[in-house]
Amino acid sequence: MEPSTTAISAEFPIDRVRASFPALEREVGGHPVAYLDSGASSQRALASIETTDRYERRHHSNVHRGSHTMSAEATAAYEGARATVADHLRASDRREVIFTRNATEAINLVARAWGDANVGPGDRILITEMEHHSNIVPWQQLAERTGATLDWVGVDSEGALLEAELDAGLGREPKLFAVTHVSNVLGTLNPIRRMAEQAHEAGALVLVDGAQAAPKLAIDVGELGVDFYAITGHKIYGPTGIGALWGRLELLDAMPPFLGGGSMIRKVTRQGSTWADPPTRFEAGTPAISQAIGLAAAIRWLDSLGSEAVTQHEREITAYTIAQLERIPGLRIFGPSASADRLGPVSFQLEGIHGHDVAEILDRHGVAVRSGHHCAHPLMHRLGVPATARASFGVYTTTDEIDRLAVGLEDARRIFEGA
Amino acid sequence: MDELYRDQILEHYKRPHNFGRIDEFDLDYEDTNPLCGDEQHVYIRLDESDRVSEVSFEGQGCAISTAATSLLSDELLGLSREELLHIPKQEVLDLLGIEISATRMKCAMLGLKVIKSAALGKPADWEQEGEQGDPSEVSPSGV
Numbered sequence: 076m077e078p079s080t081t082a083i084s085a086e087f088p089i090d091r092v093r094a095s096f097p098a099l100e101r102e103v104g105g106h107p108v109a110y111l112d113s114g115a116s117s118q119r120a121l122a123s124i125e126t127t128d129r130y131e132r133r134h135h136s137n138v139h140r141g142s143h144t145m146s147a148e149a150t151a152a153y154e155g156a157r158a159t160v161a162d163h164l165r166a167s168d169r170r171e172v173i174f175t176r177n178a179t180e181a182i183n184l185v186a187r188a189w190g191d192a193n194v195g196p197g198d199r200i201l202i203t204e205m206e207h208h209s210n211i212v213p214w215q216q217l218a219e220r221t222g223a224t225l226d227w228v229g230v231d232s233e234g235a236l237l238e239a240e241l242d243a244g245l246g247r248e249p250k251l252f253a254v255t256h257v258s259n260v261l262g263t264l265n266p267i268r269r270m271a272e273q274a275h276e277a278g279a280l281v282l283v284d285g286a287q288a289a290p291k292l293a294i295d296v297g298e299l300g301v302d303f304y305a306i307t308g309h310k311i312y313g314p315t316g317i318g319a320l321w322g323r324l325e326l327l328d329a330m331p332p333f334l335g336g337g338s339m340i341r342k343v344t345r346q347g348s349t350w351a352d353p354p355t356r357f358e359a360g361t362p363a364i365s366q367a368i369g370l371a372a373a374i375r376w377l378d379s380l381g382s383e384a385v386t387q388h389e390r391e392i393t394a395y396t397i398a399q400l401e402r403i404p405g406l407r408i409f410g411p412s413a414s415a416d417r418l419g420p421v422s423f424q425l426e427g428i429h430g431h432d433v434a435e436i437l438d439r440h441g442v443a444v445r446s447g448h449h450c451a452h453p454l455m456h457r458l459g460v461p462a463t464a465r466a467s468f469g470v471y472t473t474t475d476e477i478d479r480l481a482v483g484l485e486d487a488r489r490i491f492e493g494a
Numbered sequence: 495m496d497e498l499y500r501d502q503i504l505e506h507y508k509r510p511h512n513f514g515r516i517d518e519f520d521l522d523y524e525d526t527n528p529l530c531g532d533e534q535h536v537y538i539r540l541d542e543s544d545r546v547s548e549v550s551f552e553g554q555g556c557a558i559s560t561a562a563t564s565l566l567s568d569e570l571l572g573l574s575r576e577e578l579l580h581i582p583k584q585e586v587l588d589l590l591g592i593e594i595s596a597t598r599m600k601c602a603m604l605g606l607k608v609i610k611s612a613a614l615g616k617p618a619d620w621e622q623e624g625e626q627g628d629p630s631e632v633s634p635s636g637v
Contacts, residue, residue, distance in 0.1 A: 429556035
């Protein structure tokens with residue numbers, strides 16, 4: 076195989092990056108772990124772990140309650156985290172960032188708070204076949220509650236959304252178009268700006284699932300021209316239990332609350348309650364303070380690498396992976412070809428070997444990949460497979476790890492050909 | 495020699511016994527393993543005394559789930575519905591004859607679950623979760 080240095084920009088500080096992830100030091104099956112499952116959950120940056128630790132040891136208190144020093148420190152850190160997320164998404168106003176548990180909850184927030192108030196019988200919602208269940212099920216539930224209809228944009232054989240079906244779907248004047256920025260199975264990078272423009276012309280709002288994209292691309296919600304953008308912490312080198320919804324302030328202002336409880340109110344009487352302004356209107360109860368701070372630390376660390384370098388690294392690793400896997404007989408890669416505008420992950424199937432068995436054999440080589448349906452049943456159905464194996468990447472992924480993936484796959488072929 | 499993927503397992507995976515759909519059947523059931531997307535559909539024909547006279551299965555799955563159901567399907571002839579319901583999990587493990595890790599246990603048991611559900615005419619009670627561990631026992635070095 077080609078020496079790894081030929082495929083990856085020499086200037087990317089891969090050694091320094093890898094030293095920032097303690098989990099990469101561990102072994103699996105007697106090998107250093109080659110963690111190729113960052114699309115499911117990335118490893119956590121040391122900067123994030125240490126920041127959370129410092130907060131928990133010294134500054135923890137409840138936020139927005141009371142005037143004592145520790146509460147003020149916790150509030151400043153929590154609101155600072157909101158500002159960091161807003162900056163990462165190039166939001167013009169930090170009040171447009173609502174902390175949630177994850178991207179799933181961010182999408183559910185919109186489906187509930189915006190959807191129940193704005194969608195009724197006969198209305199339409201447009202989604203795509205390449206969505207993660209998190210961007211399908213909340214809309215199915217909304218349709219069920221309101222009597223609205225769900226329309227779908229299909230995927231072509233190359234893994235791109237079908238333009239004709241997008242045109243037709245928008246032609247039915249949906250209230251909202253929900254689409255992923257980067258597919259969690261195919262790696263397809265959707266042309267969000269153009270799609271959003273087209274959707275707006277048709278009178279639809281646009282919600283983007285950015286769970287896979289936010290760790291890999293410079294996100295500018297204004298330039299993308301979207302209305303809602305959902306991200307999650309544990310795929311961007313931060314902790315689990317935290318995500319964020321960005322929404323245009325005028326939309327958030329007009330939306331009723333999502334969950335009810337403390338913090339989200341202006342005034343509560345025996346007769347009823349009035350609501351706080353965004354973002355607190357949508358953050359009922361004590362939030363995940365230390366997770367929000369941990370997320371912000373991870374984002375600051377990631378942004379210190381420079382988003383162009385991060386995207387470039389992702390593209391190079393993706394192209395290298397496709398080139399290596401294409402050499403393996405009987406291996407089918409799903410999604411756009413390496414030349415197309417795509418990122419990771421790379422999903423594949425080895426002829427005659429189920430993804431679960433592929434993943435098990437790779438695990439013995441210390442190579443961690445995901446197998447299964449990737450929470451995307453409609454897409455699996457379109458691809459005509461019950462499951463795939465998937466290699467997904469992070470800033471710490473090296474070509475050596477991809478070489479080990481290829482060796483493991485050859486081993487799987489050898490084992491299954493033996494019978 | 496691979497311990498998990500022994501020749502017998504791979505043989506049953508590549509050429510499963512009783513694979514396909516029998517023309518006439520009295521009991522059938524389909525289920526999936528939501529974790530990995532495996533699907534199995536089992537068909538059972540009963541004789542006059544309500545005992546299994548023919549059995550088949552179809553579906554898509556990994557080597558472990560396919561081999562387990564293939565091996566098990568050879569053992570069902572002559573059993574009553576009651577006896578189907580009482581097949582112990584250990585019998586599947588004995589048939590496989592290999593160590594099954596906690597993560598693969600669902601694969602190994604999918605066929606048995608589907609067979610019991612077919613005999614019952616409704617989903618058989620089943621433990622859905624994997625093996626439990628103590629979080630405090632997970633060592634930070636992870637070795």
